[in-house]
Amino acid sequence: MIMMAAVAAILLAAACSSASTSSSGTGAADSSSSSGPIKIGLGTTVIPGIYDAQTQYMAGIKAAEGYINAHGGWGGRTVQLVQCQSPGDPASDLKCYHSIVGSQPVSMMGLLENSATYLPLLAQAHIPSFMFAGTAAEEQSSWSMGLGGIIETYTAAAKYACAKGLKTVTVFQQDVPQSRDAEAAFAKGIFSACGIQVNNVFMPLGTADPAPYIEKAVATNPQLLFISGQASPITTFLNAITAAHFPIDRVMTVPTSAPGWLSNPKSHGLLILGNQAGYPAPQSTDAVNQTFLQYVAKYSPGADATAALTLPAFQDMLIIWEVGKAIGFKNLTGQAIYNYMNNDAPGHLNVFDSYGDVVIPPTWVGVKDPYEHILQWTGSKFVDDGYWGGDWACTSASTCASVTPPAGSKA
Secondary structure (H helix, E strand, O other): OOOOHHHHHHHHHOOOOOOOEEEEEOOOOOOOOOOOOOOOOOEEEEEOOEEEHHHHHHHHHHHHHHHHHHOOOOOOOEEEEEEEEOOOOHHHHHHHHHHHOOOOOOEEEEEEOOOOHHHHHHOOOOEEEEOOOOOOOHHHHOOEOOEEHHHHHHHHHHHHHHHHOOOEEEEEOOOHHHHHHHHHHHHHHHHOOOEEEEEEEEEOOOOOOHHHHHHHHHOOOEEEEEEEEOOOOOHHHHHHHHOOOOOOHHEEEEOOOOOOOHHOHHHHHOHHHHHHHHOOOOOOOHHHHHHHHHHHHHHOOOOOOOOOHHHHHHHHHHHHHHHHHOOHHHOOOOOHHHHHHHHOOOOOOOOOOOOOOOOOOOOOEEOOOOEEEEEOOOOOOOOEEEEEEEOOOOOOOOHHHHOOOOOOOOO
């Protein structure tokens, strides 16, 4: 779901090769101390002028800190963010991971691209990862605390198409191994079992103008055009799709951050697929979304609450806080978070703005909430089209419409 960062990072890897590390907060005591600061690692991809995951994350984190402090705080302890930004190339990402691991945080959150490198480092250091998952290896690791990732977006889209009785789907995606692997995990089998003809359109990495590839996708005249990842702002895709005279209400996507896209008339009818609610509209009357919007407005004034990473940042901070409330903040360590999330959270811990309590699907133990939320933007509000399970297969319209995990779930 975060393919924009991957593409932009590869494009600029040759030009940018260093990571910077910074910390915020007070206190010098080790995070394992019952009275010292609670250290949380934050690693983000930042490519000046092109992509900035840091700004999106900090907006959500500041809002979450405001919410937490208004609801009892951290048991007398402070929170210290150990931050690192990287332009996204493997060497810079690895430097980020090492710098954060060295500070011994209780967890790590954020978005860095080279997941195959970092997860073993975090697991060895007993640091649970709230990073966005991009590979099956992450989602099958118990040290991952993900709320879904790329695999879930493909799976949910396939289930949606089957449940709606669609027979032709075009999948537009970046030509990277992660995309192909994500589709193969569940979506490919679902499409096949439901008799859906799939046309895949791959856009090469580094493509500046997606319009020719959008035209190729539209030419297949699918009942659903699923844009699984973007290397350009959503407005660029909206322009290309409308120029090709394709109905927007037959387009499903996971939009990247683009301030003002909700007010763009070209977005009317667009299907949005995102982990949890994903895109809380200011016009929303949902109480949970209004709470999020309220705290973003108060503690991150001027920030775009519809940015792709702001709500996930808010959610991750609240999960860590909820674990602290459950086990006692003086006991909040990486190992304690790991133990709670894998053993006690399923069926008991509600993720803010989620389908319900934590559910761990069979074999995919690194996914602590496997549901994706699909909504349709009408131009004035979101119409809810339900939650869709992202980590188990289905073979018919009825089974694909079910959100219930299969037998064997840890929930």
